Amino acid sequence: MSTHTLSLLEAxxxxxxxxxxxxxxxxxxxxxxxxxxxxxxATDGLVDRFGVxxxxxxxxxxxxxxxxxxxxxxxxxxxxxxxxFADFMHAAMDHIVGEAAKLRYRTxxxxxxxxxxxxxxxxxxxxGPYHSQSVEAFYSHVPGLKVMAPSFPDDAKGMLTAAIxxxxxxxxxxxxxxxxxxxxxxxxxxxxxxxxxxxVARPGDALTIVGWGMMLHEALAxxxxxxxxxxxxEVLDLRWLxxxxxxxxxxxxxxxxxxxxxxxDTLTMGLGAELCALAAEAGVLQAxxxxxxxxxxxxxxxxxxxEDAMLPNRHQVVEAARRxxxxxxxxxxxxxxxxxxxxxDAAIPEASxxxxxxxxxxxxxxxxxxxxxxxxxxxxxxxxxxWEAIRLHDQLSVDLDLGPLSPARGGGTFTLVDYGLGGSxxxxxxxxxxxxxxxxxxxxxxxxxxxxxxxxHRAVDGADAGRFLATLKRCLEE
Amino acid sequence: MLDLDRAYQVMSTARHMDERMWxxxxxxxxxxxxxxxxxxxxxxxxxxxxxxxxxxVAPHYRDLAAMLAIGLTPREVFLHFFARRDxxxxxxxxxxxxxxxxxxxxxxxxxPQPNHVTHGVGxxxxxxxxxxxxxxxxxxxxGGAQKGEVHEAMNIAAIHKLPCVFCVENNFYTQSVxxxxxxxxxxxxxxxxxxxxxxxxxxxxxxxxxxDAATRAVERARAGEGPTFLEAxxxxxxxxxxxxxxxxxxxxxxxxxxxxxxxxxxxxxxxDAARADxxxxxxxxxxxxxxxxxxxxxxxxxxxxxxxxxxxxS
Numbered sequence: 001m002s003t004h005t006l007s008l009l010e011a012x013x014x015x016x017x018x019x020x021x022x023x024x025x026x027x028x029x030x031x032x033x034x035x036x037x038x039x040x041x042a043t044d045g046l047v048d049r050f051g052v053x054x055x056x057x058x059x060x061x062x063x064x065x066x067x068x069x070x071x072x073x074x075x076x077x078x079x080x081x082x083x084x085f086a087d088f089m090h091a092a093m094d095h096i097v098g099e100a101a102k103l104r105y106r107t108x109x110x111x112x113x114x115x116x117x118x119x120x121x122x123x124x125x126x127x128g129p130y131h132s133q134s135v136e137a138f139y140s141h142v143p144g145l146k147v148m149a150p151s152f153p154d155d156a157k158g159m160l161t162a163a164i165x166x167x168x169x170x171x172x173x174x175x176x177x178x179x180x181x182x183x184x185x186x187x188x189x190x191x192x193x194x195x196x197x198x199x200v201a202r203p204g205d206a207l208t209i210v211g212w213g214m215m216l217h218e219a220l221a222x223x224x225x226x227x228x229x230x231x232x233x234e235v236l237d238l239r240w241l242x243x244x245x246x247x248x249x250x251x252x253x254x255x256x257x258x259x260x261x262x263x264x265d266t267l268t269m270g271l272g273a274e275l276c277a278l279a280a281e282a283g284v285l286q287a288x289x290x291x292x293x294x295x296x297x298x299x300x301x302x303x304x305x306x307e308d309a310m311l312p313n314r315h316q317v318v319e320a321a322r323r324x325x326x327x328x329x330x331x332x333x334x335x336x337x338x339x340x341x342x343x344x345d346a347a348i349p350e351a352s353x354x355x356x357x358x359x360x361x362x363x364x365x366x367x368x369x370x371x372x373x374x375x376x377x378x379x380x381x382x383x384x385x386x387w388e389a390i391r392l393h394d395q396l397s398v399d400l401d402l403g404p405l406s407p408a409r410g411g412g413t414f415t416l417v418d419y420g421l422g423g424s425x426x427x428x429x430x431x432x433x434x435x436x437x438x439x440x441x442x443x444x445x446x447x448x449x450x451x452x453x454x455x456x457h458r459a460v461d462g463a464d465a466g467r468f469l470a471t472l473k474r475c476l477e478e
Numbered sequence: 479m480l481d482l483d484r485a486y487q488v489m490s491t492a493r494h495m496d497e498r499m500w501x502x503x504x505x506x507x508x509x510x511x512x513x514x515x516x517x518x519x520x521x522x523x524x525x526x527x528x529x530x531x532x533x534x535v536a537p538h539y540r541d542l543a544a545m546l547a548i549g550l551t552p553r554e555v556f557l558h559f560f561a562r563r564d565x566x567x568x569x570x571x572x573x574x575x576x577x578x579x580x581x582x583x584x585x586x587x588x589x590p591q592p593n594h595v596t597h598g599v600g601x602x603x604x605x606x607x608x609x610x611x612x613x614x615x616x617x618x619x620x621g622g623a624q625k626g627e628v629h630e631a632m633n634i635a636a637i638h639k640l641p642c643v644f645c646v647e648n649n650f651y652t653q654s655v656x657x658x659x660x661x662x663x664x665x666x667x668x669x670x671x672x673x674x675x676x677x678x679x680x681x682x683x684x685x686x687x688x689x690d691a692a693t694r695a696v697e698r699a700r701a702g703e704g705p706t707f708l709e710a711x712x713x714x715x716x717x718x719x720x721x722x723x724x725x726x727x728x729x730x731x732x733x734x735x736x737x738x739x740x741x742x743x744x745x746x747x748x749x750d751a752a753r754a755d756x757x758x759x760x761x762x763x764x765x766x767x768x769x770x771x772x773x774x775x776x777x778x779x780x781x782x783x784x785x786x787x788x789x790x791x792s
Contacts, residue, residue, distance in 0.1 A: 027607065053607060054607075058634065059630070059633060059634060059637070061630040061633070061634065063596070063626070063627065063630055064596055064599075064627075064630035064631055064633075064634055067593060067596025067597055067599075067600065067627070067630075067631070068596055068597075068599055068600040068603060068631075068634065069600065070596075070597055070600055071585070071596065071597040071598060071599055071600015071601040071602075071603065071604065072600040072601075072603055072604045072607075073600075074585060074586075074597060074600065074601055074604075075534075075600065075601045075603075075604025075605060075608070076604060076608070077604050077607060077608075079600075094590065094593060095593065095596065098588065098590060098593070099588055099593055099597070102588075103586060104786050104787070104788070104789070105571060105786045105787050106568055106571045106572050106576070106578075106586060106588070107567075107568060107569070107571075107578050107580075107586045107786075108568070108569035108571065108782075108785070108786050109786045110566075110569075110578065110579065110580045110586070111578060111580055111585070111586045112789070143787050144787050144788065146788075166789075167789035168788050168789055
C-alpha cells in the first residue's frame with residue numbers, strides 16, 4: 001500500500017476536500033473557515049476549490065451553526081460544522097445533545113441528522129481557560145451521538161471520512177497540539193476507517209495504557225521509557241470514545257490485567273471513570289485501575305509554569321505505570337496467613353455443585369474425615385493454583401469457618417464452612433486465595449442436609465467436583 | 479384565492495378536536511393537551527397558502543389547524559395525542575403537539591422552544607443549495623421570540639436570502655408572563671427592520687388576512703427574494719396546556735372579551751349559515767370518530783424502547 005506523509009491537520013483537510021469532491025451534498029460551515037481557511041487552517045484553500053456556497057463563513061453564532069447543520073442534514077445534505085474551539089461548543093450543546101442526538105429516536109427513524117461537528121480541543125499552547133478545554137466527557141454521555149478522537153494523521157483522514165458518511169451525528173475531536181506536532185503516513189486514495197475499534201498503538205503485556213489525542217502520544221513516550229526498565233506497556237488508542245470498543249479493551253486487559261487511563265480532561269466523571277468501571281465489571285483486573293488526568297481545577301491557566309503543572313504528562317504516566325505493575329494484585333497467589341480468613345479473590349473463576357446427604361446433627365468429625373477422604377480421591381482440590389502449575393499439597397489443613405463468632409483463621413489448604421443448626425439450608429462457600437476448593441454444610445433438617453462444593457475452575461473441573469462429592473457422600477452415609 | 483368553506487372546515491375541525499382533547503386530558507384518558515383554540519385562523523391561513531407535500535413546515539405547537547390543512551388526518555393527530563404505536567409524529571416517544579412527519583414535510587418539533595426555528599433555517603438553506611423552489615414555513619410563539627435562538631437564525635436567513643417565512647404567533651403570553659414582561663417593545667414584527675427583511679403585523683383572528691399575508695411571504699420566498707417576518711396577533715382561549723391554570727394570571731373578562739373576536743365567528747359571517755352549520759356538524763362527528771378510533775389503537779410497544787438510538791438498531 002503506497003502512502004504519503006501528512007501532518008494531522010493536513011490529513012483533516014485532505015479528508016474534507018476528497019469527501020467534498022466525491023459527494024456534492026457535503027457542505028462546510030463555521031466561523032472564519034472561508035477566506036481565512038479556519039483559525040488552524042484546516043479548511044485552507046477549500047473555498048477556492050468549492051465556492052462560497054459549500055464553504056460557508058457564518059456569523060459568530062455557535063448555536064446557529066449546530067442547529068442549521070442539523071436542518072441541512074434533515075434536508076438531505078451532509079453538513080460538516082466547524083466549532084473554532086471546543087470551549088465555544090457549549091453554546092451549541094443544545095442542538096448537539098438535545099436535538100441531533102435525539103432526532104432519530106424521537107421520530108422512530110422518520111427524521112435523522114447525519115452531520116459532523118468538528119472542533120479543536122486540548123491545551124498545551126497557552127490558550128488559557130477558554131481555548132484549552134477537553135470536552136469529550138460531556139458528549140460521550142449522550143446516546144445517539146458518536147464521538148471520535150483521532151491521534152494519528154491516517155486516522156484523522158479515515159475516521160473523518162467515515163464520520164461524514166455516518167448516518168448518525170458525530171462529534172469529531174481534533175487535539176490542537178496534534179495538528180502540527182504529529183505527522184505520519186496516510187494511505188493514498190480513498191481511505192475510510194469506520195470499524196469503531198480501538199487500535200493497539202504499541203503491543204505489550206505488563207499493563208494496558210489507554211489514551212487518545214495528545215495524551216496518547218504522551219503515553220507512547222512513557223511506554224518507551226518503561227521499556228527501558230523491562231516493563232512492556234500495551235498502549236491503546238481508543239479512537240471511538242462513544243460507543244467505546246469494549247471488546248478491544250477487555251481483550252487487552254485479559255492479557256495484562258492492569259489498566260491505566262490517561263486523559264487531559266479533568267478527573268471526576270471523566271471517560272477514565274467509565275473505562276475503569278467497565279473493566280471492573282468485567283472482572284478482568286488483577287489490580288485496582290489507575291487514572292492520570294487533569295486535576296479537578298476550575299480552568300487551565302495561561303502562565304507557562306502554571307499550565308505545565310496542570311496538564312498530565314509522560315512523567316506522571318511513567319510513575320503511575322510503575323506503581324500499577326508493582327502493586328501486588330488480587331490475582332497473585334498469596335497463601336493465606338493468620339488473619340486472612342475473610343479475604344476473597346473476585347478473580348477466581350468459581351464453579352459450585354450441590355448434593356443432598358444423610359447427616360446427623362452432630363457431625364463435624366464425620367465431615368472432616370470425609371473431606372480428607374475426598375481430597376485424597378481428588379488431590380487437586382487440596383492445592384494451590386498458579387499460572388505456572390497447580391501445586392498439590394502433601395498435607396491437608398482444613399480452615400474451619402463455624403460462623404461469625406468463629407470464622408476461619410486462615411493458613412489452611414481447604415475451607416470447611418458449617419454454621420450448624422442455626423445456619424441456612426443451602427449456602428455456597430467462597431474459594432479462598434491460595435486454595436482450590438471449599439465446602440459448606442447446610443443446616444440439618446430431618447436427618448438430611450445440603451452440601452455445596454465450590455472450586456477454582458482453573459484447577460478443579462466439573463468431573464473432579466462430582467467425584468469429590470460422590471466420595472464425600474459415600475463416606476458420610478456409610 | 480382562499481376557499482372560505484375549506485378554511486372554515488379546517489378551523490372547525492381543529493376547534494372540535496381541540497375541545498375534545500381538552501376534556502380527554504382533563505379526564506385522565508390522555509397525558510397532555512396543548513390547546514389551539516384562538517390560533518385556528520393563523521394555522522389555516524398559512525397551511526392553505528403552502529403547497530402540501532412540497533413545502534416544509536417547522537410549526538409552532540399550536541398549529542393543529544395548519545397540520546390538518548397540509549394533510550395530517552384527524553385520526554393521525556389523535557394517534558399522536560394518545561401516544562399510540564402508530565403515532566406518525568413521534569411513535570409514542572414525544573407528548574402531543576410535537577409535530578413531525580417527513581411525508582408531509584413537517585420538521586420534527588422538539589420540547590425546548592424555539593430550537594426548530596434554527597432547524598427550519600437549515601432546511602430552507604438545504605432547499606436553496608439543492609436548487610428547488612420549496613419554501614419552509616417557521617412558526618413560533620411570542621415567548622420563543624424572546625430567545626437568542628431566533629436572532630441568530632433570522633440574521634443568517636436574511637444574510638443568505640433563504641427561502642423561508644418566520645411567523646410569530648403572538649398571543650401576548652409566555653404561559654403566564656405577559657408581553658409587557660417579554661419585551662420593552664411589544665411590536666415584534668418591528669424587529670424585521672433590524673435584519674433588513676420585510677416585517678408585517680397581521681390580524682391573526684382573520685383567516686383571509688392571514689392567508690393573504692402568508693401567500694405574499696411564501697411567494698416572495700419562492701421567488702428567491704428571502705425571508706419575511708410576520709407577526710400574527712391572536713389569543714389563546716384555553717390555558718397554556720392541560721397542566722396550566724390560567725385563572726392565576728389573567729381575568730375571565732379578558733378571555734371573554736377576546737372571544738368576541740373568535741376567528742370562527744369572524745369567518746362564519748362570510749359564509750352561508752346553513753353551510754357553516756353543516757360543516758360544524760361534520761367536524762364534530764369527525765373529531766368524535768377519530769378520537770374514539772385512535773384511543774382503541776395499540777399503545778407504544780415497550781419491546782421497542784431501545785430501537786432508533788443509532789442507525790444500526792433501527
